[in-house]
Amino acid sequence: MLSLPSGLRVAVLTVSMAVSSIAHSSELPATGRKIVIEKTGERYEWTLVQAPLPTIADDQVLVRVHAISLNRGELSRLERQNFAEAAKTPVSDAAGEVVAVGRAVKDVRKGERVTSTYFRNWIDGPYREAYLDAVYGWSIEGVAAEYVALDARAVVPIAKDFSYEEASTLPTAALTAWNGVLGRVNTQKGDVVLVQGTGGVSTFALQFAVAAGARTIVTSSSDEKLAHAYKLGAREGINYRKEPDWSKAVLRVTDGRGADLVIDVVGKSTLGQSVDSLADEGTLAIIGGITGYDGSLSAWGLLKKSATAKGIFVGSRADYLRMNEFIARHHLRPLIDRVYPIEQYKEALQAMAAGNFMGKIVLTF
Template sequence: MKAIIIDGEPGIGNLRLVDRPIPSPRRQEVVVRVLATALNYRDLEIVRGSYHTRFPLPLIPISDGVGEIVAIGEDVTRVAVGDRVCSTFWQRWVGGSFDMAEPHYQRGGPLDGLLAEYAALDEQAVLPAPADLTDLEAATLPCAGVTAWHSLITAGHLNAGNTILVLGTGGVSIFALQFAVNAGARVIVTSSSDEKIERAKALGASAGVNYRKHPQWGEAVLELTGGRGVDHILEVGGPESFAQSLKAVRRGGQISVIGYLGGTEGTINPLDIFRRQVTVRGIPVGSRASFEAMNRAIDTGKLRPMIDRCYPWTDIAQALHHLEEGSHFGKIVLRH
């Protein structure tokens, strides 16, 4: 089979197309023919060597994908040959608290990812893809979709009538917008682009703030909420934006810390968290149980993931550069 590896040293220029044997399933494993994959910022960082953890190379990158099961190992009972399944990011976090997640079993690093024609997966690390979604749409779910769902629903206990703030229009933020609107919540979005804000409104956002025009966007969000602040913020920017998030959140509200697209430099005053009595929670994607619950909501709500652009999977370098530019709206996907 063909696979793409990070070869020798990290770097987009060090991605290599190689021949590997088609894996054979071991006990309680399945082998899938990969149909589509999707990019996350984590994948970009791992490829270029800027991720906070360095993994042994060579490594097949990319954690998220969907495939058709072509072989099963001994004692596999959850799925069958011919099933179309999504992978999970945490291969052994089936449910329960984060204590159940094992750091050494993350797909796409340190475990080989899905940027290949075939992949062997633990049967506990796959679940049926939503029937109404295309392969490309289903491939977007494992990280961005589950992260948004885990933030708002599993851990955040979103209620109808809550006001949610999502930062930017990347994959996690757009999923959060869709889930929140589907649950009857009000959504405010930030972006550097008025055009993207209008696109977000077309998906159900009630208002938007252009942070280029309003660097103190926390104050603008307060104005939009009559001075009260929002109930829940999906914080993807990092320390620099966190200070504005603390201004925008209501007293006793929640901030889900998901990423650091704005960088890792900056300071956070813990007294500001204390004064606002804010719950700050790190979001480590989510368990398979969260994934399954999200899929049920996608089915009943007839939700469709937002795809920004699709590339052939062997054009991974071009796709990563597009992700690096930060101009996307929704998810970047790869067709296998």
């Protein structure tokens, strides 16, 4: 049932350094729950274990995690074994409370509510491929743990009126959508924006586009989901099961103009129709690869429209802060479909794999 709820680099220190940087205190437990990825036969699976709390370096903070949100990457990393062997703990998105700070930390306080960031090292400026060497839950240890050590410069404050559950949805899905619609693409009032699907990134993209004054079209396999997309501000909905050539439907409802921006979250199987859906001088934002990342684009399809194809890979901490300002200004709220306790992680992963949800799936500690 759809609902809107209300509200590592892990440095190894010596015992003396751990004491001086207050990595642990008498108020904290010795252990906490965490998810680890383990190989069972030929498969990789999540397992909930009890583990010692991490120690923090001088420039890190210790966060007591209250909520984590899932992205499709959680599934692909298990299916394709697409993660670094060193990153035994999955998930990139967490929200929690700072319970200890390293002695060199000046801008984050104990008791502050924060989220993680997707990239540990992308603080500001243009993207660099080197940032992939430090992605939580992929190339370094993730945040699916009751206590996590995070670099102080890579955490973001949570808005006062956001719950931990809501805040946990922002680091990857929301920021990707933000950069796809506004941060790295200059969507204007009156533009036509086509959004594929109604998952986490897509729902945020719909909300951002509507808030920017764009005319937004949504594709989905479900009339029920399209009905909910209308409530979020979509102007038109296209059921691609009923209209497999949905690019023609896009041209039909726009009187032949097409979409100024197409948010492609599916990848290989949709790239062709995404290009066909574009307006002259439109932009194709390539965001996801649910059906694979090895598709092909028609050079003539782009050339004849003088269109642009642009890859969007989440964003920097500075982008995150700008997105939060936009969210606050437009009074936007994340759409959370289901919230599970951490012990029900198997059910949460099954729900993610089934795809019968809108917005985000969240787990709480």
